[in-house]
Amino acid sequence: MRSRRDWSRASLGQRLAAAAGLVFLHAPVWVIVLYAFTTEDRTYQFPPPGLTLHWFEVAFARSDMWAAMRLSLLVALAATALALVLGTLAAFALARREFAGKESITLLFVLPIALPGIITGLALLAGMRTIGLEPGFWTIVAGHATFCLVIVYNNVVARLRRMPASWVEASMDLGADGFQTFRYVLLPQVASALLAGGMLAFALSFDEIIVTLFTAGHQQTLPIWFYGELFRPRERPITNVVAVVVILVTLVPILLAYYLTRTDEKGDT
Amino acid sequence: MLRPVATFLHGRNAFYVSLLLLPPLLWLGTVYLASLFALLTQSFYAIDEFTARIVPEFTLKTYGQLFTQPANVDIVLRTVFMAVAVTAAAAVVAFPLANYMARHAGPKMKALCYVGVMLPMWTSYLVKVYAWRLILAKQGIASWAMTSLGLGGALDTLLATPVVGGPSLASSYIGMFIVFVYMWLPFMILPLAAALERVPGSLLQASADLGARPGQTFRNVVLPLALPGLAAGSVFTFSLTLGDYIIPSVVGAPGYFIGMMVYQQQGTAGNMPLAAAFSVVPIVLIAVYLALAKRLGAFDAL
Helix, strand or coil, rough: HHHHHHHHHCCCHHHHHHHHHHHHHHHHHHHHHHHECCCCCCCCCCCCCCECHHHHHHCCCCCHCCCCCCCHHHHHHHHHHHHHHHHHHHHHHHCCCCCCCHHHHHHHHHHHHHHCCCHHHHHHHHHHHHHHCCHHHHHHHHHHHHHHHHHHHHHHHHHHHHHHHHHHHHHCCCCHHHHHHHHHHHHHHHHHHHHHHHHHHHHHHHHHHHHCHHHHHCCCCCHHHHHHHCHHHHHHHHHHHHHHHHHHHHHHHHHHHHHHHHHHHHHHC | HHHHHHHCCCCHHHHHHHHHHHHHHHHHHHHHHHHHHHHHHCCCCEEECCCCCCCCCCCHHHHHHHHHHHHHHHHHHHHHHHHHHHHHHHHHHHHHHHHHHHHHHHHCCCCCCCHHHHHHHCCCCHHHHHHHHHHHCCCCHHHHHHHHHHCCHHHHHHCCCCCCCCCHHHCCCHHHHHHHHHHHHHHHHHHHHHHHHCCHHHHHHHHHCCCCCHHHHHHHHHHHHHHHHHHHHHHHHHHHHHCCCCCHHHHHCCCCCHHHEEEEEEECCCCCCHHHHHHHHHHHHHHHHHHHHHHHHHHHHH
């Protein structure tokens, strides 16, 4: 009888273990936030001897940081736009149809995420060298769009699969033509999935480094700039501040995406 | 303007599907598949030892180099061993939280837990790696915490252990292992929780009614049913560890990993064929792993 209770209600040990897991996942992020305010600029001393806002001022005065930030934002916007178009088209084509070769096409649409980023990166570099393409802004965008479209595709496909097929039929039965059905039935249903997919794609692109190091040439996105700073210990306080900025820039779209998909799931069930 | 087009397309299903599919397929075909093909081609070329130029002729010389030179074999084995260790550890660490989320938490608590797992998962990859470098550094939080708990001696012993140890946690395999487990943990928790959520409560009651102790129920009922989730999660942890080159270069011991070798060979060493051959290793390993995972039903849990 004891065992039945154990499985239906969490014991104190189970609760503690779950809480420990969550703390483990979150603590490192808080550590970075704390270190951005430390007065100690040479070692990683903990606890910090004092707190200051000085480093924010220093970091924000760095023009190379702003240039890298600007490039990253532009790349993320361009890659997200491309991914939204391509991912949505693919999702509409594949969501609810069965045809010969569908499985291999579906596999192709998850491959850029399933294979490690380093393979995508090196492959793109090999491709660029084969056709003699110089790395630059658009090669970075092309690389990012390739895995971002998978995110958009996944989001939209999931939404289309959850939508009852009868809705489209009902719309047609009531006399709507194909365009009206798309405009008034399908589009409102997938709109938030599109938005969520776009947000996630943006965050993913803004933060990407593994593929970007191969496709960027001499361009410096913010993660590449940040990566370089990691090996320059004298600039440590600036690195800490930029880390906090990066967390904030990616956090907002992710929370929005979560909120958008969550409210829909509620409406579904 | 769009209306006649939409009307025309409706009912012409095959035509409509191909029209939709054409742009994304064209994109993935030209940008991605063609690049993968270029990569594969490169791996069958070799570098001329005197001129250091790539000779564009089919040869297995580069693969020969990869599988016969002990240093290269070491890199592959080291990477695979790390990937397996990280996968196993991630499964163990993920289980309590996934289990709580799936079966014990109320609706509000469950939503909170999901956000709690997804937020760190989506937080900047580089920032998290950097955070761990701060934590594991010589005077960092990890050693501060160990010393305050009176475990400073244990830490020193751990760091003095050959192979896994090093001058500090931030420059040892044990530190690298911790960072890998941390980084991929959410990718294990989410599919595992999804699989556990599908375990019917009645089976657990039945098991208990038939006299099984909690341990027995776990081993004979929960674990087999959670296996697809574990397999799905392990695909991520395994694949991500195999290909990563940032973590071993920021946190870790001097030994090379596949990803670092790929990055170095294509860059400073200028040996694209060897880099390509190295990058084919994870592709093959992951293909084998995926085939295994598919047999375990991993993809039903995604």
